[in-house]
Amino acid sequence: MTQAVLDRPVAPERAVPRRRRAGQGTGYLFLSPWLLGVLVLTIGPMIASLYLSFTDYDLFDAPRWVGLDNYATMFTRDDRFWHAAGVTARYVGLSVPLKLGLALAVAMLLNRARRGAGLYRSAFYAPSLLGASVSLALVWRAMFSTGGTADRVLAAFGLDTGGWVDQPQFALLAVIALAVWQFGAPMVIFLAGLKQIPKELYEAAELDGAGALRRFRSVTLPMLSPVLLFNLVLETIHAFQSFTGAFVVSSGRGGPSDSTLLYTLYLYQRGFTDFRMGFASAMAWVLLVVIGVLTALLFRGSRRWVFYAGESR
Amino acid sequence: MTRRSWGWHLLMVLILLVLLYPVGWLVSASFKPAEEVLAGLSLLPSHPTGDNYTQVFAGVAGYSVWHYFANSLVISVGAVLGNVVSCSLAAYAFARLHFRGRGPMFGFMLSTIMLPQHVVLIPQYVIFQKLGMVNTFWPLVLPKFLATDAFFVFLMVQFIRALPGELDEAATIDGCGPVRTFRYVIAPLLRPALITTAIFTFIWTWNDFFSQLIYLNDPGRFTLPLALQIFVDQTSQSAFGPMFAMSVLALLPIGLFFFAFQRYLVEGVATSGLKG
Numbered sequence: 001m002t003q004a005v006l007d008r009p010v011a012p013e014r015a016v017p018r019r020r021r022a023g024q025g026t027g028y029l030f031l032s033p034w035l036l037g038v039l040v041l042t043i044g045p046m047i048a049s050l051y052l053s054f055t056d057y058d059l060f061d062a063p064r065w066v067g068l069d070n071y072a073t074m075f076t077r078d079d080r081f082w083h084a085a086g087v088t089a090r091y092v093g094l095s096v097p098l099k100l101g102l103a104l105a106v107a108m109l110l111n112r113a114r115r116g117a118g119l120y121r122s123a124f125y126a127p128s129l130l131g132a133s134v135s136l137a138l139v140w141r142a143m144f145s146t147g148g149t150a151d152r153v154l155a156a157f158g159l160d161t162g163g164w165v166d167q168p169q170f171a172l173l174a175v176i177a178l179a180v181w182q183f184g185a186p187m188v189i190f191l192a193g194l195k196q197i198p199k200e201l202y203e204a205a206e207l208d209g210a211g212a213l214r215r216f217r218s219v220t221l222p223m224l225s226p227v228l229l230f231n232l233v234l235e236t237i238h239a240f241q242s243f244t245g246a247f248v249v250s251s252g253r254g255g256p257s258d259s260t261l262l263y264t265l266y267l268y269q270r271g272f273t274d275f276r277m278g279f280a281s282a283m284a285w286v287l288l289v290v291i292g293v294l295t296a297l298l299f300r301g302s303r304r305w306v307f308y309a310g311e312s313r
Numbered sequence: 314m315t316r317r318s319w320g321w322h323l324l325m326v327l328i329l330l331v332l333l334y335p336v337g338w339l340v341s342a343s344f345k346p347a348e349e350v351l352a353g354l355s356l357l358p359s360h361p362t363g364d365n366y367t368q369v370f371a372g373v374a375g376y377s378v379w380h381y382f383a384n385s386l387v388i389s390v391g392a393v394l395g396n397v398v399s400c401s402l403a404a405y406a407f408a409r410l411h412f413r414g415r416g417p418m419f420g421f422m423l424s425t426i427m428l429p430q431h432v433v434l435i436p437q438y439v440i441f442q443k444l445g446m447v448n449t450f451w452p453l454v455l456p457k458f459l460a461t462d463a464f465f466v467f468l469m470v471q472f473i474r475a476l477p478g479e480l481d482e483a484a485t486i487d488g489c490g491p492v493r494t495f496r497y498v499i500a501p502l503l504r505p506a507l508i509t510t511a512i513f514t515f516i517w518t519w520n521d522f523f524s525q526l527i528y529l530n531d532p533g534r535f536t537l538p539l540a541l542q543i544f545v546d547q548t549s550q551s552a553f554g555p556m557f558a559m560s561v562l563a564l565l566p567i568g569l570f571f572f573a574f575q576r577y578l579v580e581g582v583a584t585s586g587l588k589g
Contacts, residue, residue, distance in 0.1 A: 026491045027412030034403035034422070034466065037459025042425055045436035052435060059439070106328065114318055120325045122575040125582070127332055129567055132520045134538040135560035138545060139339045142350070142553065149338060181332070185582055192583035230586060241429050244522045251546055264523075267431055272527060277435050284431040291429060 053282035058275040070282035084266035092239040095179040103183040107190035125184035137248035144174040165249055168259040178245045186231040193227030222307040229302045240291055343558040350553040365558035373544050385536040388453050392518040393511045395457030403460045404469030405495050425463045452528045465510045468585045472506040509581040512574050537563040
């Protein structure tokens, strides 16, 4: 083996560029499935959907250019669009903070390592997997319907609200409850972050006479802030795209009285029930812009409260 | 045990009970006679019955539940294969190989993690329609072979970067090119990341509703989530029992995966932020 290598007279200064050239081809070879996917299923469709958003397209006849019509209709003449945007804003604004708050609280409880903590951690995570299914959405629909479990429990506490999913003012809350129930995934991430905080910081804070609340505010929160930002961004993006829960609870209609008409649900109806693909594409681009702007704002705002260890300021 | 630790365990068990109540309720409802399903809070059926399951096995919309089960299984296994193969190839290229445009392409790959699928949804639908693939399993499986789940590419890139570079160098000295280095050195070491990818892909695909709703419209091709949804719309309240029996069957594989792999699942979430 060694002999063979030595026998070959290779000038080292030539070998390097030749190997790098060989690397080019292999690199693209390994990347080829991804490259094909990106071109055919991501970049191409992005350009196409931007184009379609300026057209009237029903999937059967050729797209007809209508300029800004779809956007104009959406913003000025389509009440359901604004309604869906409002429902989504309420959904995101309530479900994300509640979910993250619960996730952080439970993670802090679990972090007081006691026997069985790993077991609880796994068990609390289970809803994150189950909750995305149609099965659990159906359970929600039954539990929050008139005479369902939630109805009875609330009635026992003297809160006679009737079935949530049949009432416009409560139906969205049932869908939000389904989302909050899946707090396990961000909880696991918080827990991993909490484990990274050096114990000495807490000991030092305690010596300085900091109470539990002060230690949370001055040690836990700053040390955890990068993880908090990560969870916040991911859950927000996720929440904007929620679909299954609202679809199943309302049989695809977004009812009662459009109270669970999430943005994606309306987009689906426009595209795949009304066959207004151009309009649906325009809605998708508005969604992308809103998510993009919001993410940028979260990052920008985070400069004030996110603290990265090892970074002086 | 100290008093404080008792309190802690009590609190944890309490949270656990509240969290798992809906799941327990579902399982119990599947054994209740129809008129009892909505009638009480009790988790124990007063007259347990297997009728709901018999009815589901007999058939829903003309097909036995196993038919939908098989459809879901084919799609999920196909997606797992696709993601494991294509994402690991791309990850190796991004993590270890040098080629022009690697940096910008990696950046773009990362940004696609945040891209809402709705932006590419309609043109993708048109493509699959033109290819005659609407109402087949291809639109649900084929994209996975093209590494479209960027999250898993990223997960594996991070994993490969943590492997010592000396391994590759040793393989190169032993005469391995990149293909054999990948095959014999990187791929075996990548196993934990591949397993995480496989488990999450399976569960996500099994649970997926949106893409299946859009691409499949012939009941013979329906997956479990679609069959469940259609079942609900077609039946009245009296059929609640069979509906929940079918729901339990649909959750069964996820439950089994969870029990078998919960370590991998929780570690995967903790280290990479893959959600649920």
